[in-house]
Amino acid sequence: MTTQHAFSGARGPDGESHLFYQTRKRRPPIDRAEGIYIWDRAGKRYLDGSSGAMVANIGHSNPRVLEAMRRQMEKATFAYRLHFENEPAERLAAATAELMPEGLDKVFFVSGGSEAVESALKLARQYAVATGQAQRWKVVSRYPSYHGGTLGALAVTGMALMSAPFAPMLRDMPKIPAPTCYLDRDSLTPEERGLRYADMLADEIERQGPETVLAFIMEPVGGASTGALVAPDSYYARIREICDRYGILLIHDEVMSGAGRTGRFLASEHWGVKPDIVTLSKGFAAGYVPLGAMVADRRLVEPVLDAGGFVHGHTYAGNPLACAAGLAVLGEVLDNDLMGNAERIGGLLEAELKGLMARYPFIGDVRGKGLMLAFELVADRDTMEPLPVGHDAHNRLVEIAYGKGLIIYSRRTRGGRKGDHFMVCPPMIATAAQVGEIMDMLTASLDEFAEAAKL
Ligand code: PLP
Numbered sequence: 001m002t003t004q005h006a007f008s009g010a011r012g013p014d015g016e017s018h019l020f021y022q023t024r025k026r027r028p029p030i031d032r033a034e035g036i037y038i039w040d041r042a043g044k045r046y047l048d049g050s051s052g053a054m055v056a057n058i059g060h061s062n063p064r065v066l067e068a069m070r071r072q073m074e075k076a077t078f079a080y081r082l083h084f085e086n087e088p089a090e091r092l093a094a095a096t097a098e099l100m101p102e103g104l105d106k107v108f109f110v111s112g113g114s115e116a117v118e119s120a121l122k123l124a125r126q127y128a129v130a131t132g133q134a135q136r137w138k139v140v141s142r143y144p145s146y147h148g149g150t151l152g153a154l155a156v157t158g159m160a161l162m163s164a165p166f167a168p169m170l171r172d173m174p175k176i177p178a179p180t181c182y183l184d185r186d187s188l189t190p191e192e193r194g195l196r197y198a199d200m201l202a203d204e205i206e207r208q209g210p211e212t213v214l215a216f217i218m219e220p221v222g223g224a225s226t227g228a229l230v231a232p233d234s235y236y237a238r239i240r241e242i243c244d245r246y247g248i249l250l251i252h253d254e255v256m257s258g259a260g261r262t263g264r265f266l267a268s269e270h271w272g273v274k275p276d277i278v279t280l281s282k283g284f285a286a287g288y289v290p291l292g293a294m295v296a297d298r299r300l301v302e303p304v305l306d307a308g309g310f311v312h313g314h315t316y317a318g319n320p321l322a323c324a325a326g327l328a329v330l331g332e333v334l335d336n337d338l339m340g341n342a343e344r345i346g347g348l349l350e351a352e353l354k355g356l357m358a359r360y361p362f363i364g365d366v367r368g369k370g371l372m373l374a375f376e377l378v379a380d381r382d383t384m385e386p387l388p389v390g391h392d393a394h395n396r397l398v399e400i401a402y403g404k405g406l407i408i409y410s411r412r413t414r415g416g417r418k419g420d421h422f423m424v425c426p427p428m429i430a431t432a433a434q435v436g437e438i439m440d441m442l443t444a445s446l447d448e449f450a451e452a453a454k455l
Contacts, residue, residue, distance in 0.1 A: 033060030114148030194232030227421030263343030
């Protein structure tokens with residue numbers, strides 16, 4: 001007869017947790033989650049106004065996804081790719097390819113965003129080697145930007161504090177400024193500004209030596225490093241044109257902006273630009289399981305496979321349970337027109353956030369696309385001078401909102417200019433009434449913050 005091991009309590013004998021994350025700061029334990037709400041073990045309800053870290057796109061505890069997972073779990077939860085193919089991975093790859101621009105139809109599954117970016121960098125490099133361009137290895141990226149925490153992804157990430165401790169271990173990759181046009185006070189039109197920022201890529205390629213540059217990686221809508229940064233329309237096509245001019249691959253990191261959050265499956269669809277490689281994660285499986293994907297143009301994949309294979313892979317690639325969940329998530333997004341909802345509800349939420357600017361002079365900017373939205377706090381809207389560090393705005397406002405049961409996501413930009421921005425990105429199932437709830441809690445939080453900070 002077997003006995004079941006009785007695990008001890010969650011904490012060690014001295015009451016200290018064995019778990020650790022980035023800091024000692026801890027949060028209450030989660031009890032359950034449903035739709036756009038989460039409850040902690042004390043029974044307090046939170047509105048998930050940031051979908052976690054812009055992940056829970058279809059909301060929590062979706063019955064169709066849970067059922068698809070349960071059905072797959074009863075069949076097989078793991079299949080090692082060297083031993084077996086699996087149907088959920090095959091079907092999810094086909095469904096994903098169908099949503100991509102023409103030709104971008106080869107899908108490589110991974111378990112998260114950083115792995116997707118690593119895979120993109122390595123495929124780009126192996127494509128260059130396989131096609132007689134072995135001198136190309138530099139990947140230009142933007143500053144600020146975030147592409148992941150693993151060392152390869154960190155080398156192309158533009159956030160000094162994240163990479164500084166690892167500097168000796170990183171190959172420093174060239175960076176150009178992200179198109180933070182909302183900070184510029186020149187006489188250019190938005191279109192002219194877009195072109196000016198894009199042309200910085202051509203300048204950087206020339207500086208580096210065009211024959212050494214492999215790729216350019218960018219987030220079409222910036223994530224947490226910039227706070228939903230959107231460039232003027234002219235930027236996107238010009239970047240594509242420059243990459244083509246120099247024979248450089250364009251990688252769109254859509255780990256956060258992809259999977260429908262901006263109102264299109266890929267954010268780049270808003271500008272009709274086709275990248276050579278796309279990375280997806282976060283909303284792709286919406287937090288039900290760890291899953292990511294690197295989707296590449298077949299023109300890149302074929303020569304690499306012909307030359308002996310893609311020298312890269314992870315144990316959990318194409319995990320059947322993860323892919324079954326991802327397929328059900330995609331089904332929910334498509335069948336319920338959640339991308340249309342993200343566009344409609346995003347428009348409403350954006351208008352409401354912009355409306356706050358009349359009441360709070362310290363909101364300097366509201367930006368984003370669909371349900372990938374952010375606002376930025378400043379000391380002076382005319383100059384866009386950031387709030388003093390002592391205000392600790394990015395932490396304080398988040399804590400005040402958390403206390404009221406509203407979760408928002410903040411960062412103090414760690415680029416050249418240090419500003420506090422807050423991402424408001426509820427799940428794509430959010431309703432107009434729930435936007436009202438978000439705004440009520442946010443307004444109360446901003447009032448309290450303004451009073452405490454004497455703004
Ligand atoms: N790329 C982008 C644009 C991201 O926003 C993130 C995470 O925030 C990553 C990559 C890294 O993803 P992960 O944290 O799943 O490794």
